Amino acid sequence: DAGVTQSPTHLIKTRGQHVTLRCSPISGHKSVSWYQQVLGQGPQFIFQYYEKEERGRGNFPDRFSARQFPNYSSELNVNALLLGDSALYLCASNSGLIYGYTFGSGTRLTVV
Amino acid sequence: QQQVKQSPQSLIVQKGGISIINCAYENTAFDYFPWYQQFPGKGPALLIAIRPDVSEKKEGRFTISFNKSAKQFSLHIMDSQPGDSATYFCAASNRGSTLGRLYFGRGTQLTVWP
Numbered sequence: 114d115a116g117v118t119q120s121p122t123h124l125i126k127t128r129g130q131h132v133t134l135r136c137s138p139i140s141g142h143k144s145v146s147w148y149q150q151v152l153g154q155g156p157q158f159i160f161q162y163y164e165k166e167e168r169g170r171g172n173f174p175d176r177f178s179a180r181q182f183p184n185y186s187s188e189l190n191v192n193a194l195l196l197g198d199s200a201l202y203l204c205a206s207n208s209g210l211i212y213g214y215t216f217g218s219g220t221r222l223t224v225v
Numbered sequence: 226q227q228q229v230k231q232s233p234q235s236l237i238v239q240k241g242g243i244s245i246i247n248c249a250y251e252n253t254a255f256d257y258f259p260w261y262q263q264f265p266g267k268g269p270a271l272l273i274a275i276r277p278d279v280s281e282k283k284e285g286r287f288t289i290s291f292n293k294s295a296k297q298f299s300l301h302i303m304d305s306q307p308g309d310s311a312t313y314f315c316a317a318s319n320r321g322s323t324l325g326r327l328y329f330g331r332g333t334q335l336t337v338w339p
Contacts, residue, residue, distance in 0.1 A: 117268075146326070155231075155314050155329030156269065169326050203268050205327075212257045212276075212320055214327065216268035 115140070117206050117217035125223045126194050134189040134220045138206030144168075145187040146214060147179055148203040156203055162187055194224045228252060229317050231330025238337050244302040246333045248315035251296065255317040257325065260289065260300050263312045263332075272313070273300070305337045 118137040126132050138145050144163040148156035161169035162181035176192045185206075191198055201221050205214035231248045238244045248258075256277055261269035275282045275289040275298065282289045288301040302309055315330045 155331050158326050218268045
C-alpha cells in the first residue's frame with residue numbers, strides 16, 4: 114500500500130510568488146491535514162479537511178488556503194510568499210475513525 | 226502558546242543506555258498522546274501512542290509512561306542503538322473537539338554513540 118504521497122519534494126520560489134503543494138492520502142483515508150515545520154521546531158497545524166469540508170484551521174494568515182477534492186487528495190496554496198514561509202510542509206492522513214495520523218515525507222519549500 | 230512542552234532539546238546517550246524524553250501539557254481535554262520519530266529529510270513516523278486511561282504502554286524497546294494527575298508523559302528507549310538517532314516529538318490531541326488535530330512539542334534530537 115502506498116503511504117501519503119506529496120509533491121513536489123522540493124521547490125524554490127521567489128518572494129511574492131504563489132505556490133501549490135499537493136497531497137494524496139492513503140487509500141481509504143478521508144481526512145487530510147497540513148502542517149508547517151520550520152527547521153528545528155515541531156510541526157504546526159495549518160488546516161484539516163474531512164470529507165471535503167474544512168474542519169479546522171490553525172493560526173496562519175489568509176495567504177494560506179487549501180481544499181480537498183472528491184478523491185480525497187488535497188492542495189495547499191500559499192500566496193504572496195514571504196521568506197518566513199520557508200519550511201517543510203507536511204501532509205497527514207487519517208481514516209477519520211481512528212486516532213493517529215500518517216505523515217508524508219513533506220515538501221521542502223525555500224523562499225528566496 | 227506552546228500546548229505541549231518537551232525536554233530536553235537534545236540528548237546524547239551511549240549505545241545500550243536508556244534515553245528518556247519528557248513532555249508536559251496543560252489541556253486536560255487531550256485524550257491521545259503519540260510520539261513521533263523523524264529522520265532527516267523524512268516526515269514524522271508514529272512510534273507509539275497512549276490514551277490517558279492507562280499509565281504505561283510498552284512496545285519493544287519503547288515505553289510511554291503517563292501521569293494524568295501531573296499532566297506529564299515520557300518516552301523511554303531501552304537499550305538505545307545508533308539507529309535510534311533521530312528527532313523525537315511528543316504530541317497531544319483531542320479527537321472529539323478537533324478531529325485529532327495534533328499539538329507537537331518542539332522536539333528532542335537524540336544521538337546514540339556506538
